[in-house]
Amino acid sequence: MTVWAKLFLNSLKKVQFPNLDFLYATPWIYCANDEFGTVVRCPPNSCGLILGEFYSYLNFFQRNFVPNDRNAFLDLTFTNRNDLVVSEAVDCVFDKSVYHKPYHFELTFNNGKEKTLNFVQFFYDFRNANYLGVNSYLCGVDWDHVLNVINIDDAVSEFYHILNMAIALFVPLKRFKTSSFPSWFSGELKYLIQQKKISHKKYQSSHTVADYEVFSDLRARCKTLKETCYQNFISNLDQLLYTNPKSFWYKFNNRRATNRLPDLMTYNDGEFAGCEQIAEGFARFFSTVYNGDNIVLPSRQAGVNMTIPNPKLSIGLIFDKIFRLPLKLSAGPDGIPNYFLRKCVCALSYPLSILFSRSLDLTVFPSEWKLSFITPIFKCGAANEMINYRSVCVQSAIPKLLDSLIYDQINFYCKELLLKKMNSMASVVASLLLQTCCCIRVLC
Structure with a gap:
């Protein structure tokens, strides 16, 4: 003791x-x-x-x-x-x-609607990453040896393993937390509000004239700065409406729309509650929309004497395509955004050329590149019915890059076929319009 x-x-x-x-x-x-x-x-x-x-x-x-x-x-x-x-x-x-x-x-937990907690998660801050270290790390990898495996899926897994290691070493991990302040509050205004709360608490405990004067001064400064920040926010919105209307309406729609799904949803006389059950219900509904078992490929005889060579994806083509990607921070299932690819274009062009060439030579699309995020988007009607939602697919940046490169290669050879199909369709539309005009003249 x-x-x-x-x-x-x-x-x-x-x-x-x-x-x-x-x-x-x-x-x-x-x-x-x-x-x-x-x-x-x-x-x-x-x-x-x-x-x-x-x-x-x-x-x-x-x-x-x-x-x-x-x-x-x-x-x-x-x-x-x-x-x-x-x-x-x-x-x-x-x-x-x-x-x-x-x-x-x-201990009883209430499952009803209560005030939700602030959503807190960790994310990689690709904007403030050490790209000098990332490129040095990736350039030191012997890609010919690493990607020299028989299975293309294993090669893609090794490629992502090295990328994730570089991200963990050189990209800072930060915490995302929803702010309780409005978006138009400046950093100075947030600091003054915090100081005002501290001074008010100090005055309540002391009740001295000096502490009250400090609190009163901070309160007046907060009020003045708040009005200034709001006027600047309105002025910037007005200017944005003329200079960049697309960005203005994007912010406006984000303020109006909500991505929250109802807590209880129905599909085919079945009820789904909770995140896992609702996700399973949407998976069942969206699986009925698309069925890959009954796909019938068109005949290779297109009616046009045309030979399409195999696409050749060189390092220069991949470099130019990556360099033209928009600087977006959003990522697909692989967690690699366009921003990271553009900052590491010199180090990633060669390994991507190896993977793309092997995928085309083996006529195998890697399984990891087939993954995508499916997001339900509300159309109209009752919000708790799953049939009133449509699906939006979010792919990873690298398989989208491969799709774009192949499209550029085969688009030139398919123009003749597409033009002939469009001409035949145009003749049908023209005849229908002529018949419609004749009917209108008769009726008039």
């Missing part, structure tokens, strides 16, 4: 206090609950007061009202939840004791 514990026990004396709800067998300490938390009664100048003040400061309540076989309370349960119920356990892990009983805890 420590010296502090000995002094603590020696300072306690048995004193009776009337009108107490519960008496605990902790040596000469009497505990009760009020509306603010735990109340501890013990002799004056006792170390037991520290225990009571600590739990009362945290607004903790003692919820174990089941005594032991000697009608004493040795096992205490402190919590800030008023709905915690402590009872004697029926199935015991250990043998019962005279001084200690097994306990069963029940």
